[in-house]
Amino acid sequence: MTLLAFDWAFIIEKLILIAIIVLTTLLITLYTTFGERKVAAILQDRPGPNRAGPFGLLQPLADGLKLIMKEEIIPNASSRWLFIIGPGLAMTASLMTCAVIPWGTAIHLFGRTIELQVADVNIGILYIFAVVSMGVYGIMIGGWASNNKFSLMSALRAASQAISYEIAMGLALIALLMTTGTLSLKTIVEDQTAGHWWNIVYQPLGFVIFFICAMAECNRTPFDLPEAENELNFGYHQEYSSMKLGFYLFAEYVNMIMSSAIMASMYFGGYDLPFFDETTVAPNIAAMIGLGTLLIKIVLFVFLFMWIRWTIPRFRYDQLMNLGWKKMIPLALFNMLLTGALILSKL
């Protein structure tokens, strides 16, 4: 009867946590789409969506409803199963990242200590990499299964872009890991909380590289070559409609939030509120404050993404590749060497 020998409460706790995190993430994502439109509008001196609900706050729900109500169209010439799997994969991969992000310190409920993190994997950063590298399959499979030249082209672009920038991203992270000495995100955040400076102080260049690469990984403008409307009509989700399209669109935003969360955790102290001593308040409140801090940081990063999107024009494809291979990677290598040299000299 070893089957029942698990700590069921633990599992239930984690399941609830997962559900909450996923649902919250989805909710935030919904509002990020709204936020995107609002930010775009504000940056362009216009009001943005404001009809549905007060200040247009119900707009994302309307959008979602619209996507769900639309007709499901699966092209005849497509590979049916892959066509369906594609968006699901994209969505799953982007949501899986949140498993290792520490959303806050532990809270105490019903006599249990509940970590606000689904799993403290000791190789959390590698896990993130693994998941991120999976994400590209969603796009590739979807693009290919559509049996449309534009979709295929953009899927290929997405893949090559993702692969290219992953390298620089990894190298930038390695430099960070050299300073932290651990791969666990929780430890990294705790180190920053406990009196040290935030890692951004040690790794400014690394952060810039990571940030740029994160943008490229999320297919955000100026790296949104896969969706370059003027060349590729609509990109890899050209043939998609209804909620499958919605999944692709959501996946992009989820990615954005997740990369913001990662950046916040790794370079900006995660749930650490600076100049505030958490021990002065009750642990649960401290956790809530931490969560709020992290969310604010995420929002700031998301805003930064959007800000950039609405400022900088899209790259040409060769420029994109040049930037990735000839600028980012050498720069990341340089950063790594520099970090190594500094660490050694300090020793």
Place this chain on the structure above:
Amino acid sequence: MQALTNKSIAVNRTPMTFWERMYLINIIKGMMITFSHMFKKQPTVRYPEQKREFSPVFRGLHVLNRDEEGRENCTACGLCAVACPAEAITMEAAERQEGEEHLYKEEKYAAKYEINMLRCIFCGLCEEACPKDAIYLSETFAPANYTRKGFIYDKNDLLIPNTLTNANALAKAKGVEA
């Protein structure tokens, strides 16, 4: 070549320096520009609620006018159709019968009068051509429609509401006040 005006700016073709090639400064400049726009006043006019003043010479939808007794001015002379550069106007004339004097100003009237708003370029030539002051361009937009057919405005769509019987409608159609 000598510049014709002093407005033209010669393109600077000197190779960019290292810092320029980094584009960082320019990127930050650009970002600041967009950021500064956050705090600018929005020029948006919230349309259905707010409307903007039209200029006095604005040419909107056509209106078939009536005289002060509420009779149609149009005599179906066809001059407007001749003047129309887009050939958007068609009409059929009819003779005024006994007992219709309160409807039509002259003996002849337009039994059918259609303007294809998809063709119309809102040049106002019809207005100028009309000897009877029967057609003029209002200040309203052409509303959206689901079918092409809906854009062919017939007489009912064009005729201005009767001043005597329906004064409010008239005022609304003129678009002068909400």
Place this chain on the structure above:
Amino acid sequence: MNVLEIIFYALSAFALVCAIMVLISKNPIHSVLWLILVFFAISGHYILLNAQFLAIVNIIVYAGAIMVLFLFVIMLINVKKDSEPQKQLFVKLIGVIAGGSFLTLSISLVKQAMPLVGKTVPLKEGTIGLIHPLGKALFNDYVVPFEISSVLFLSAMVGAVLIGKK
């Protein structure tokens, strides 16, 4: 039979089925996808053996990078289902027989291998698969091959550039 064993059998069966699907799929894209599933199953095995580092690296390197490249190339050159000329049935049969006899031969050899009898693989235990001991070993005992593998990458890089250049 405990849970771990069930997981072992399930993963193995899954991996074998997927591997066979790789073989018999007509469409190369499907083959790639099946192969990715095989890699996931193998990663599952690694986790079962508590070789976390390798599990993740397996996903990152094989499933994440290598298979993306495969998919990429297949899409790029757009291999259609029908474009692969099939080998003759005879050749296929020979191939299957050869592989099968290799399997039976080696299994029968392993069966006879006395020193293996009674040796077991501890599941979900041990710390050698974690990143700390591995990192220590890699940079102490295996630093020479580690450095030398960079030569491998250099040559692969030069080669890829050489071949890829128009």
Place this chain on the structure above:
Amino acid sequence: MNAIIVSTLLGVIMMFCSWGIKSQQVQKNIALIGLLILIIANLSQSYGWFVVDFDTKGMLKYSFFGLYANTLLFTLTFIYVWINGEEIAKISNASADFYSLFFFILCGISILTSFDNLLMLFLGIEILSIPLYILTGADKKNMFSNEAALKYFLMGSFSTGILLLGITFIYGATGSFHLTAPVVSISTGVAQEQILLSTGLILLFAAMNFKVSAAPFHFWTPDVYDGAPTVFTSFMATIAKAAGFIAFINVFNSQHKALGYSWTLLLTFVILSTLLVGNIIAVFQRSVKRMLAYSSIAQAGFMLFALYGKSDISYESTLLYAVVYSIATIGIFAVLVKMKENSFEAFNGLGKAQPLLAFTTTVFLFSLAGIPLTGGFFAKYYMLSSLLKAGAGLWLVLVAVVFAAISIYYYFKIIQAMYFTAGEPAINPLPSQYKYQLLTLAILLLVLGVFPNLLLNYLYF
């Protein structure tokens, strides 16, 4: 260690040369200078001078044999580049890249001559192979070259898989990747219990056979050698292959006991089938390049004789054979490169049109055939001698001798075409310097044909 480090550095330098330096001639000269530096660096290791000296944790083991093999192979590469530099430049305008690949190959070779751990064997073989795949496909517009590269690559990777399975089994049986682990394990265990180990060693053996193109794992060789650009075929068939043999002998000279009688049986089978396949099929070839591919298989059969016994003479014979065979093959390929076509008819009347060239070709062919007064004789002699000293049967020597006689047939077909058949040779114009370079090679072979000791004495310093 010196060789590994310096060759890598030089490879990187050459890599950047393709950026900065456009002149092919300069690139070639840099490569030559680099090779000289490499040779000097390698030699200086034997006098205890290390570029970087650190503990390799049992990964590498420097023996004088390994260092000397390095020196010889580097020198051969020097000769190869010296002669073929212009031809390499013709393949593509990126000859610096090719040189850089050569240096990486040399790095692989230096590993293969000194590894003491199966992991290093694996890495060495891969570092050696990957540039070779690329060199095979270097003629990008040529369908055959592409095809050859693909074939070579797939076959090579497949054999890597086999190699790894073999290594895994050895590990499973011994719990170590150290080269001597099997021997240790055997000396402590019962033979009956070594099934896993033996299986592993046999798989390893098969994979190594693959790398040196011994039958029945030879089938990639003709296509690949035929398809690859001729200059690179020359490199592949000589230096790379010699390195393969040195690795082979390094692995297996300590493992004899593991396989016991079955080892001899296996080796005999492989050698005989290699000799048979190589020689018999070579007889029927119509293209010289293909004939040379098969002949290289046949020569591999001869080289495998060195694996029979663990004695000094088997090391000697490996080195001598490798060097002599390489010189002759580099020479004959250098001639072939200048031919407009690869058929035997292309050589018609060469003896009249280009007496010097024909003479050098003759020397190369004589050497390949193992005729006395050329180095090839002593190479074959040492092989057979090591075979006899290892206690193998005379019948094996006789079979080898018969196959050597058969090889005369196809080598002499070229000589006959050159001297005895009238005709206009289909040959590109030759710079006179080229002829003298070839003549140098021929003289080298002749000198080795009388005084092989010039080469071998250094083994006993």
Place this chain on the structure above:
Amino acid sequence: MPIQYYIYFCLALFSIGVVGVLTRRNAIIVFMCIELMLNAVNLLLVAFSKMYNGLALQNGASATAGIDAQIFVFFIMVVAAAEVSIGLAIIVMMYRNTHSIDINFLNRLKN
């Protein structure tokens, strides 16, 4: 879990790879089958590594016994990555010229 089970399983995977190499003509699929073979070897190595580690733990010997096999697996992955880059480059190059990735192309030309 007895070590034999792992060996059987890995050999089965390996053999499937071998069969694939022998029966398919599409170069990419052949290549994929080779990757499958490598993976089988990897898993087997890890299993052996754990086996030796377990034995060492039982005997109270060093706790890091068997770690070298895991390192080896790491190197195999590294090499496989390099190999794939080259292999796919070659395949693409060939496709540019022949518009086919049939590995028997040369044989067809010969006839």
Place this chain on the structure above:
Amino acid sequence: MMLVSFLFLPILAAILLLFIKNNKTAQWVAILFSGLSLLVALLMLRIPTTDFNIAWLPNLNTRFILHADGLSKILILLTAISFPAILLATANNEYKNRNVFLSLLLFAQAGLMGVFLAGDALLFYFFWELALIPIYFLCSIWGGEKRIAITFKFFIYTFLGSLFMLAGILFLNAHTSDHSFLINSFIHANLTGGEQVTAFALFFIAFAIKMPIFPLHTWQPDAYEQSPTAVTMVMSAVMVKMGLYGILRWLMPLFPAAFMAHTHVVVLLSVIGILYASFIAIRQDDLKRLIAYSSIAHIGLMNAALFTHTQIAIQGALIQLFSHGINVLGLWMVADIIEQQTGTRSMQQMGGLAKKQPTLAILLVGFALANIALPLTNSFVGEFLMFTGLFQFSPWMAACAGVSVVLAAIYTLNMVQKVAYGAISEKINTMQSSNKGAQAVLIIMLIIVLVTGVYPQPLFSLTADTLQELFVK
């Protein structure tokens, strides 16, 4: 030093010749140098020789040893005589690239000298091949129409044979106590009976192909016919002696037991060969082929004599080594003069030589008589001794072989009759006054034939030490 000069002079000349483009100069240089080596050879008969012995390849334990005993000396003398004679006789023949031709010929001479002098097995093998390879080129380039295929056959045959010998040398080397190649260590190698037979077979195949003995002779008539005459002369006069020399020098001392065990087989083979060759010679119309088959028959007889292992027969064979060389050389020269001037080798088209060219006819008759071993000619002594030995060995064999004498008389006289007598044929009539130099050489050689026929004592005394060594042991 004297022994080295036998190698040194021809090689020097050969290398010099490569750079001499002028035909006439080349010819004279070649003749000069071969004449020099003849001088040295004659000198050698008077002065005792010292061995030349230096280390060659120390780690192989092989030495560069040149050693001359009676057997070597007699064959060196033959070689030294043959080459100037051949060069003089063929001085007027047309060869393209004459300097290369002569150079190769002199290389072959060096090889032959080396074979007869080498005291180390590996060295022996080296010279064995050095003698072969120039011949291959000579035949293939300057030979007749079907030269390529036939020469190749010849080459493969002999090369395969020599490879077997190499295997044998290796085998013996592995069994010597000091792992050297010296003939003395070989003699003292400890071999079991089976091993001795194996090694014997390996050596014997090489020698048998070279001589050649039935049934390994098939390359010979074709090769003789297709080769340029100068080369044919070298092959039949000197090169075949390599095989006989090998038997005397290597087989007999090295493998006494195996040798004794195989005497009957080999003698039988030889006798079959003799009869076979003689019968075919009778049927020949081609002058060169006739001489070739006749040569096979004679060599066969010598081989049979060696394998009787009786002192008297071997004494005869030793003398015959020299005599047969001179005789067959003379015959070839005459045949060559005829062929060069008439352009035919068919005896049908000849006739009346005695009337047109009396001197030449006399020479032909002289050598023909020597060929059938008439008393007073040199062959008589040798053949008589050989037959005696053969009779001691086995009367039946002797009887069979004796038939060959009759047959030899038949075909030789038939040849003489067809060529020299009868009406002057069309072809013979075209002959110009014959080459004076060649005739002078022929006359000298005929004198040698007669002198050694009448007074063979110098030859006996020359070979006495060899004989003693062979039988005392």
